Amino acid sequence: MPLRPENVGVMRSSGTIVWLRAAVPTLSQRLEGSSNRPLLARHTVAEITVERDEIYEHAANVIVDTEGRTVEDIAEEVISIWKR
Numbered sequence: 001m002p003l004r005p006e007n008v009g010v011m012r013s014s015g016t017i018v019w020l021r022a023a024v025p026t027l028s029q030r031l032e033g034s035s036n037r038p039l040l041a042r043h044t045v046a047e048i049t050v051e052r053d054e055i056y057e058h059a060a061n062v063i064v065d066t067e068g069r070t071v072e073d074i075a076e077e078v079i080s081i082w083k084r
Helices: 005-014 024-031 045-059 071-083
Strands: 018-021 062-065
Touching: 018 045, 018 071, 024 045, 062 071
Parallel strands: 018 062
Antiparallel strands: none
């Protein structure tokens, strides 16, 4: 997770950083019933998103919007990015 600048550097040196971006309602739906997310016990998805979106945007080499797309479609796009 690129919350620390030094982590972004390590991630960049390892390859391309792809942010799979999704809206808060989508993230909330995907995480519904998840019991292994400690931050969600103290914060809402919206709070976490407000805190992290800008960090993720600046860290990412590429942003892939996942809204309304199938897993297969998203995977195909990420693979095409990886092959560049």
